[in-house]
Each structure stands twice: as structure tokens, then as C-alpha cells.
Amino acid sequence: MAARTLRPLILICDDELPLRELVKAVLGDGYRYVEAEDVEQAEEVLKESSPEAIVLDVMLPGKSGLEFLSELRAKGGGKAIPVIVVSAWQSADDQRTALKAGADAFVGKPFDPKDLASVVEALIAA
Amino acid sequence: VIAVSALGAAAIGATLALFFVANARLRAANTASARSATVSAAAFDVRGQVIAIDVALQQVVEEYNAKNLAQWRHASTSWEHPAAVLERAAAATNPEQAQRAHALRDEIRSYIDDYGEPVVGIAKVSPAAVRSSVAHTEGTLRLDQIIRDTDAVARSSAVIAADRSAAAGKLADQASIAGVVALILTPVLLILLGVWLARAVAEPLRRTVAAASEVAAGNFDVRLNDRRRDEFGDLARVFNTMTESLAVSRSELIERADSLERSERHKSELISMVSHEVRTPLASVLGFTRLLLERDLPPSDRQRYLEIVDAEATRLATLVSDFLDARLIEEGRFSLRREPFDLRSLVREQAEVTLGHDESHDLALELPDRPLQIDGDRARLAQVVGNVLSNAVKYSPEGGTITVGAAEDHGHARVWVADEGTGIPPEHRGQLFQPFYRGDAAAAGIPGTGLGLAVSRRIVEAHDGQIGFDPLDRGTRFWFDLPLEAAANGRR
Numbered sequence A: 001m002a003a004r005t006l007r008p009l010i011l012i013c014d015d016e017l018p019l020r021e022l023v024k025a026v027l028g029d030g031y032r033y034v035e036a037e038d039v040e041q042a043e044e045v046l047k048e049s050s051p052e053a054i055v056l057d058v059m060l061p062g063k064s065g066l067e068f069l070s071e072l073r074a075k076g077g078g079k080a081i082p083v084i085v086v087s088a089w090q091s092a093d094d095q096r097t098a099l100k101a102g103a104d105a106f107v108g109k110p111f112d113p114k115d116l117a118s119v120v121e122a123l124i125a126a
Numbered sequence B: 001v002i003a004v005s006a007l008g009a010a011a012i013g014a015t016l017a018l019f020f021v022a023n024a025r026l027r028a029a030n031t032a033s034a035r036s037a038t039v040s041a042a043a044f045d046v047r048g049q050v051i052a053i054d055v056a057l058q059q060v061v062e063e064y065n066a067k068n069l070a071q072w073r074h075a076s077t078s079w080e081h082p083a084a085v086l087e088r089a090a091a092a093t094n095p096e097q098a099q100r101a102h103a104l105r106d107e108i109r110s111y112i113d114d115y116g117e118p119v120v121g122i123a124k125v126s127p128a129a130v131r132s133s134v135a136h137t138e139g140t141l142r143l144d145q146i147i148r149d150t151d152a153v154a155r156s157s158a159v160i161a162a163d164r165s166a167a168a169g170k171l172a173d174q175a176s177i178a179g180v181v182a183l184i185l186t187p188v189l190l191i192l193l194g195v196w197l198a199r200a201v202a203e204p205l206r207r208t209v210a211a212a213s214e215v216a217a218g219n220f221d222v223r224l225n226d227r228r229r230d231e232f233g234d235l236a237r238v239f240n241t242m243t244e245s246l247a248v249s250r251s252e253l254i255e256r257a258d259s260l261e262r263s264e265r266h267k268s269e270l271i272s273m274v275s276h277e278v279r280t281p282l283a284s285v286l287g288f289t290r291l292l293l294e295r296d297l298p299p300s301d302r303q304r305y306l307e308i309v310d311a312e313a314t315r316l317a318t319l320v321s322d323f324l325d326a327r328l329i330e331e332g333r334f335s336l337r338r339e340p341f342d343l344r345s346l347v348r349e350q351a352e353v354t355l356g357h358d359e360s361h362d363l364a365l366e367l368p369d370r371p372l373q374i375d376g377d378r379a380r381l382a383q384v385v386g387n388v389l390s391n392a393v394k395y396s397p398e399g400g401t402i403t404v405g406a407a408e409d410h411g412h413a414r415v416w417v418a419d420e421g422t423g424i425p426p427e428h429r430g431q432l433f434q435p436f437y438r439g440d441a442a443a444a445g446i447p448g449t450g451l452g453l454a455v456s457r458r459i460v461e462a463h464d465g466q467i468g469f470d471p472l473d474r475g476t477r478f479w480f481d482l483p484l485e486a487a488a489n490g491r492r
Helices: A018-030 A037-047 A065-077 A093-103 A113-125 B004-064 B066-078 B080-093 B095-125 B131-215 B232-292 B299-330 B343-355 B377-392 B453-463 B486-491
Strands: A007-012 A032-036 A055-058 A081-087 A105-108 B336-340 B361-366 B373-376 B400-409 B413-419 B464-472 B476-483
Touching: A007 A018, A007 A037, A018 A032, A018 A113, A018 B232, A018 B299, A032 A037, A037 A065, A037 B066, A037 B373, A055 A065, A055 A113, A065 A093, A081 A093, A081 A113, A093 A105, A105 A113, A113 B095, A113 B232, A113 B476, B004 B066, B004 B080, B004 B131, B066 B080, B066 B095, B080 B095, B095 B131, B131 B232, B232 B299, B232 B486, B299 B453, B336 B343, B343 B361, B343 B377, B343 B400, B343 B413, B373 B476, B373 B486, B377 B413, B377 B453, B377 B476, B453 B464, B453 B476
Parallel strands: A007 A032, A007 A055, A055 A081, A081 A105, B361 B400
Antiparallel strands: B336 B373, B400 B413, B413 B476, B464 B476
16 A cells, blocks of 8 residues: 555656756656666666666666666566656657667657656656 | 791792702702713713724734725824823813823823834834734733723713712702701791780780780789880889779778778767757756746745856857867967976966866876977967866766876976776877877767867977877777977077
């Protein structure tokens, strides 16, 4: 019962602090947040907790966001976690690559706050 | 060609000369034969006359009368003419024969004067006395001698003629052999000449045509043998020079096309990189602005969001101006604001700025005790050290120690930055300082414009310095050298 009333946990993985702030501001107080600056930190977070959704940047220092996503999907453990890829690389090719890697949604930078909020909401509800 | 032609002509000439000589000899032999016949005929005539003299003398001895006496008188003079003829003919043969014929004449005259006439004189008074065997025997002996000598003259002439004839015949045989040899040799020489001409002219010509066709087909590596000393050698040298320069121009064109293609590719990479770099702060600015406009936020949040918008907009402005600045420097459109300063302080400052808040990298600072005084543009050189340092950070994502140092080295100040990062693959080392060149960085997700090192090189070279790097077992060491102030002043 307690778990039901708990607000959903969202992992925000982006090396840019303002972007992490923006995502939190856009999604609002309805969620709990855990942040990661790179893939290494994101993997640490996944070991300790199981977030309801991941908002993932592509261009990260070291391993890229898409590499992390592919490995996550390959392991199978994170299959259930919806992943929203947020990237400044937003050509049709970039979107296709992200979806192929296992993304559930793709949001280009810059984005409309309402769009991101509705995508996250829809994916968590599903 | 000339040598072979001359050889052929000489052979033919020698054969012809041999024929002429043989012909002349044969004609001489013929003449000798004719002369020998004349001598034989004359000798025969003389022989007949001598016998007539003997007969007339015998008749006088047997019966001394007017008729026989008249016959004796006639016989004792009529031999003179044939003897003279013989002597002339013999003289034409050789001096020896002439001498023999002359001696024969004397012998006959002596027979008439010393024997014939006295016998006739004695026969007039005492025919019985002259009929004695003694007188008769002496006459017979002398006469036999004369006839033997006459025959000898004729025989000698015949022998000489036969000798000459044999010699001429031998020469004619030799001439015939020489003619046959020349007949065989001439076509052989002609064939050799033809083969030589084919080798000397046709073959190189064929090779030149083949080579020219190759060049026309685009193969500029073809070369002709240029070691010949004749006109074909000259042609080959000119041809080779031509193909070499064609090859050089073509490779230059290819190189230029490649470099254009490379620079196009780099520019399109740059455009996507710049748009990415711009979109990231733009996303914050637009996102927070939209939130501020659409939502009713508590004042504390509003303030915080506005601060973020301000910071990100500033970052955007800096990014754009940095980029423009980099372009200007890259194009060489900048001037240095030189001032004397200690390079150590600049290095320390930049190391602090870049690595002061970096928790994943350890800093090792190696600075000398004595100042490194140089005369340069402090801000631009700070840019260089900053670029090299931020590269060291970006390209060693696993962390490690970054060593930053400076030292005096042969009248120069050397600054170096060594990381323990990924290192530079050999295939990228040559183009590292090319503008927009990023190697595999874009694929690896390492941000940047590919302008940092190109700009750094421009700045260092504007200071009469040098920039380079050494691959390490682990990571890379970048360095640059600048003239120390004393050295710089000394050169001015």
C-alpha cells in the first residue's frame, strides 16, 4: 500500500546541470528524482534502486547514452523500465538509432515542457 | 649504321679490286703466251737458217763451184733477219732471254766468221783438207751447240709463259673464291643491317608509341629507357620528364580534391557539432522561459530559473563569440598584444582553472624555480594552455594524473601537458593540427569543434614558437616551445 502511494522515481541522466534542473521543473513535484552525470553513475543508481522511468541524454562523457541503453536492454533486467531519450541530435537518423537501441520515446532538444511531461506521464501510466 | 655500311662497301670493293687484278694478270699471261709463241717461231726460223748455213757449207766443201758458193754467201747473211726478230722477241720477255738471244747471234756470227769462212777459203785451195774428220767434227760440235742454244731460248720463253699463266690462273681462282664469298657475305650483311636497323630504330619507336598510349590511358608510371646516347635517348628523357610532371600534377589535383572533400566533411561535422553545442544551452533557455511564462511559480523558483536562463544565455553568447574568435585566428586575422611576463604563473593559473574542480583527475605540476620570462600575448597563450589542458581532460575520461610542466630548454621555454588517456591512433597523428579535424572524437561523443589545436598552432607560430606532441605508453604529451625574452630580444 505504501509503495502505491509513493511518488514514482525518475532517473535523469544528463551531464548538464541546467538540463537536469529543467527536467525536474517540467515534471514537477509529482515525481521523485535521482540524478546521474554519466553512464557509470546511472549504472550505480540502477544497482540500488529501480526507477519507474529514465530520462536519458545521448552525448555523455565516456560511454554514450545509447550504448548504455543497448546494454540495459540486452541484459533484460531493465526491460520494463520506460526510457525517454532526450538529445540535441534529432535528425530522423538519430531518432531511428535511439528507437532501435530500445528507447520508448524520443524528445529533441530544445523541447516544449508540456511535451516531455505528457510523454513521461503516458509511459509511466502504461 | 655507318660502320656496318662501310664494312659491306669495303668487302665489295676488295672483291672487285681482286677481280681487276686477276683480269690484268690473265691478260699479261696471254701476252706472255703470245710472245712465247713469237719467240718459238723465231727460234724455229733461226734453227732452219742455221741448218741451211750448214747445208750450204757442206756443199761448198764437197764441190767448190760458183753456184754453191753463191748459196753459201746467201745463207751466211739471210739468218741475220730471223735472228734479229728472235732477239727483239726475247728482249720483250726478259733481260735474261735478251742476253741469250744476243749470245746466240754472236755464236752464229762467230761460226760463220771463225769457222765457215776459213773452211770456204781452205776448200778453194785444198778441198781434201777440209774434208778431214777433225775439221768436220769441230763444225758439227759448234753447230749442235748453236741448235741447242736456239732450242733453249724457245724453251725458256715457253716456261716463263707457262709460269705466268699458272700464276694468273691461281689468282683467277682466288678472285672467283672471293667473289663467291662476297656473294654470300653481302646478303648476310644486308640481313644483319636490317636486323640492326629494326633494333636501333623500329624497336625504340614501337616502345615510345606503346608508352605514349599508356600515358594517354592515364598510366603516368610508365618510363622509357633513357640510357641511350642517341636521339631516342633524348626523346626518352623528355618523355620521362613529361610523364613525371604529369604524374605530379595529377597527384596534386587528387590531393587538392581530397583535401577539399576532407574539409567539406569536416565542415559538415562542425556544423552538426556547433548546432549540438548551441542546442544544449538553448534547450535550458527555452524550457525555463516557457515554464516561467506558463506556470505560476513561487518567487524563489522564478529567481532560480531566471538565473539559469541568464547563465545559459551567457554561455551561448560565449560559445558563439569563441567560435568566431577561433575562425579569425584560424584565418590568421589577429594581432598579438605582447608584454613581458613569467610563463610559470600562466601555467599555474590555467592548471588551477581547468583542474581545480576536477575530481576525476590528479594534477602534477612541474615548474622550475627560476622565472621563464617571455614576451608574448598573455591572453592568447592562456588560450593555448587552456586548449591543451581541456583536451587532456576530455581525452582521458577514465581519469588519471595530468602532468603540467614548464622548463628552460636550449634558449626556449617549453610547456608540456601529459595525460594518461586514450592516446592518439597513428592514423590521426598527421592531421591533428588541421582545422575541424576531430579524428574519432565525434563518434566517441567527445564534444568540441576541432578548432582548439589548429588555433593553438596559429598562436604559437605567431610567437615564433613550435607546437607538437609525443605519444606515450599511456596517453599523450603535448608541448610547445616559445623563445625566451632574452633570445627574442637578441634576434630583433
